[in-house]
Amino acid sequence: CQMARSALDEVTDTGAFDRTPSTFRSFVSRDASARFPAVAGRYHLYVSYACPWASRCLAYLKLKGLDHAISFSSVKPIFERTRESDDHLGWVFPASAGEVPGADPDPFNGAKSVRDLYEIASTSYTGKPTVPVLWDKQLKTVVNNESSEIIRMLNSEFNGIAENPGLDLNPAHLQASIDEVNGLVYDAINNGVYKCGFAKKQGPYDE
Template sequence: MGAKGEFQRQTSAFRDRVTADGSSGFPAVAGRYHLYVSLACPWASRAVLVRKLKGLEDAIGMTVVDPERDERGWAFRAGRVTPAGQADPLHGWSYLSEAYVATDPEFDGRVTVPVLWDTETNRIVNNESSEIVRMLNAEFDAVATNPGLDLYPEDLRDEIDALNDRIYDTVNNGVYRAGFATSQEAYEEAVTALFESLEWLEGLLADRRYLTGDRITEADVRLLMTLVRFDPVYVGHFKCNLKRIVDLPNLWAYTRDLYQQPGVADTVSFDHIKTHYYATHPTINPTRIVPLGPVIDWDEPHGRG
């Protein structure tokens, strides 16, 4: 936390890269890498979705941690009735923190997802979601079943980067800055910037189907993972309640458009999402009661075609 009660996100610790030609020391080959993710976490869900869209399920293994995180961090727990996480298939670990310590015995920061693990060197390659997404998009085409999809095309990179910068600061991270604020000033500053950006996006999407035009890009993937959590969690739990996404017609139709794309809904678990947020933040929700609602029709025709 900052001096005036503002939430400050930790910088990712592991920043090596997998490359198609192996020049980084981590060649993009099938079966070598494993993703540790949470279906509750929007940052990890970016990687889950890109893995799905690129057709990398057979090339890169994936394990889902338990949605309830406690003071020991993300856990591997199998057997819960619902929503369930998974056991660690590689090492039998109980907590993801064991992967961090195995990579760096001196690591004492916050354990985050996603994690891209290298089974050959037995270490974390990268735990920065934006960089993992870029690697999945571009470096594994030789082993992908959908190599033709490019979410970061060269002709749109400047526009995508500019969109990402604003959306990350005020929307993706903005909801956390509002939810974790410990002063009225920090909360109001975050919420004001958040809804200014949502109104800006509402206007932008009046004239284009997706953020950069008629193609789905990385910018859409990154925004979507916040939008699907907004009404079920951020409106109430994080006090981002000036408006709901369903109150912004262009943004709501855009969210449904993306959600209804083939394979996208398969990567979204509202059980994991709601269980994680409402049961993991005792200072915000000390009763840990998980609400039943809201009732949202994600299959309502979007009319954006």
């Protein structure tokens, strides 16, 4: 199979880092007839405690009181080789519990890396294997890997099984302000780290 992409593949000819949009964009719905219905025990959230986007999903999971209904686990906090046959670096699972504090082996698929999960979901996938991953244990696929969409699902679609259904972390009357702050934080801080770290020329770095 082809080697998976990494952040290094997102550096343009101008030397600037240009993040590729997330590719798995399905939605869990409170509608019981939906392809991905909001039922307890069906989904698993893969995170890295080192990733701010994954961490906000975990925060929503805990605050809404959904950790009894949606299981979660963390990968190791630093990138490692995802396969012996190529040089790709990415998120990997520890080989055994206790190897790395807070990180756990993949509990459902026996995956050695997040890359493996994406290839289970789509054998033709050659994009960047990222976290967070909202995983459907029944269909063995990635439901969604865009954190801004995952948190909205956790906030509203699972209220029927949430311990804190009345807690609205994304109130409609504050939506415009939330989006504005998120845009500033995303561009200048969360993604700004990548734009600095992966810049290959001085101009993009200074920007």
